Amino acid sequence: MTPKDTRIRRRRTVAVFGTVSVLMVAFSVRLVDIQVVNASEYVAESKLKTQQSKPIAGTRGEIVDANGAVLAVSNVTYDAVIDPLNLNTVFRLAKDGTKIPLAEEWPAVSEKIAAIIGVPGEEIRSTVANNFADNPNSQYALLTTGLSTAQMEQLKGLAIPYLAMPSHESRTYPDGAVAGSVIGFTGTDPEKGTVFPQAGVESMENACLTPTAGSQTFQMGGNGEVIPGSMTETPAVNGGTVQLTIDRDLNWYLQQMIAEEAQSKGAQSGTVTVVEVATGKIRAAAEWPTVDPNNIDGSNPNDWYGHIFKDLFEPGSTFKAATAAMLLESGAATPMSTVSASGWEEFPNGARVGDSFSHDTYNYTLAGALIDSSNVALSKFGDLMTPEARHDFLAKFGVGSKTAVNFDGEQAGVLHPADQWDNQTHYATTFGQAFQVTAPQVASFYQMIANDGVKKPLQLVESCTAADGTVTTPKVPADERLLSEQNASQLSTMIENVAEQGGVADLIKIPGYRIAAKTGTAQTYDEATQAYKSDLYDVSVVGYAPADDPKYVVIVTLKEPTTVRSSTAAAPAFQKAMTQVLKHYRVMPSQTPFTDLLPKFG
């Protein structure tokens, strides 16, 4: 080869390679431009055109009782929806031109549907006809909501093409009205079809119970099919489980018992609240009348939101123990201090106070004043302290502030400042009138006495367990010592003497156990007449057992009993309630006998 040939060949090679490399560079630049520089733009554009996402709903959490029994759980219900445009459109043409329907006629079908969903056939047909008349283009006529899964399966079995059964979340309460007012209830948002809370724990603990929706993202091809491999899923997070301190079985018994008792005594309503002494946990909150969250329309709207945390009443004689407590704690008196009191007295400031029974002038000891529940004696004892001091002690004992439960709609009660007390209020506050409390506040006060003077805040919610297993307990305020141990012990002995020597001693006796209890008969205020009602009282009995080592506080209230009008009306209910509590929790009978009998007079 000649050098010239070689040169020519080399030039051709260079030329070819040069062209190829130029092309390659061009392509590379373009590639980098597409894949790196403008990548996000193009990806976003493609996603806009093909990406779809579908939300995945989570399940609302359960509510369970102290032992794990389910009180509220999520369920599925279905609607029945007809497409009015497409009724009877499936037919075939016969040879002579007549239309032969392939499916049954609408009236026959509507009767079949009626039999399953429990709505009369007439109503179904008229609903659909009206829907069609109102809007000829409508393809949605709602027949009914709230169908069960079994009914949905039956409707599916009918194989009607223009009948759809969209599903909705709903809530089921397997135990019905047991603790119904505490659990609360939910409603269904008609637009979104989701469940939203309306009362009680469902509302209070909604943050724990609400699920987090997930989503399913995928890319759709031109014909509407999902492009394989493009589906990504963010799983939904179910709602957490709320555990209450309430004991379901105990709550049922107390609800049944107080309903029977309230009805036999002709009372308007009744409640029982049980508080565990050592922990302040509410083990039962029973009331009658109450609400069944499965069917709130079956009960009076007044009862939907519960009474225990909302109903205010003047406690009456049960808060004489509070006066005794503040006298002991401030050192103004001892259990053996005496005052002279008659059955009815007019005080220097013009106030008039009378006892529930007439008697001569006695030299009542503080213990005796509690045992005989003498208003006059307590009024005189109350004068050993300033009204401001008494007011501050009442506030310290919880009157006028909500309990730590902070229930949905809980009332704080009413306690007027000392400088607003008139001459009658000055004395009435010593025997539990002229201020208002709720039953849990009274129970909390007695829990403090039973717990050697240390108040443990009331607690209704035990914990919230999230779907991944994390357990969170509610923030409960710190314990408070309100009475010294010695004073609490002396006060407890006095209250046990009330149970032993007082008027209802025989009615509340529980064989084998030492009981400490106090009754209360309080006048009820009538808003209409702006005066106390005559001969109608809010009665209550509060106590704890066993008195030698208290475990549970029980308060029973009856509103305006008519067959027996004093606190004797609530005494049998208290005895039954306390017996059941002791039995339910297998509390050992009292080992040491009661020996500390205190004299009534000194």
Add this chain to the structure above:
Amino acid sequence: MSASSALPEEPHIQPRPGRGSGSPRRHLRPVDAPARRRRPQTVYGLTAIIGVVLIVAAQLFFSIASTQTTHHIVNLTEQQRALTIEAQALFDQVAGLSSPQYLAANATSAGMISAGSPVFLRLSDAAVLGTASAESTSTIDAKGRAAVGNDLIKNTPLVMDPSATITGQTAPVTAPEASTEGAGGTASDATPAEGSVATETELPQQPPAISEGLPTPETR
């Protein structure tokens, strides 16, 4: 005249330059016999071809297997959906049956009562703690005066007394299912049977009188 060429004869062969002369010497040697061309080993070729075939076959196999699995998954998902719905329907049927009011109404129908304060027997010394008493009146009437409702079982007949429900009233007659597929249908809200008079509650059975200590079984 024989004037032959007087030209001197040119030698045919160039004078071989002697060693040490300036011009380069070309090294020539006789050509060897060409190296025997070995046949390319078929092993390598076969390996390559078989490898390609295997790869293609494996890819085919995996794609078929994954499609099968996808079918299987779809089947299972369908089954799961159907079972979930069945579980839901069954849950609806039994919801409420373990509620305390239903159990108590059944217990009362069986003659049980709720009464008496707790008594304990200490095994170490056979001491009885608490005060024992024979009770015959129940502190509550869970059947006749049942006051704690449960909408889920309001029409469910009691197990121990099929003619009553938790409200103590006669259980309504279940409406005949109109649909052909009436499998496991719940009793629809049919009109309750007429005469919803409370069935007379049976008196709780009196416990046997104990006159000579606990009855002891005969032993051999």
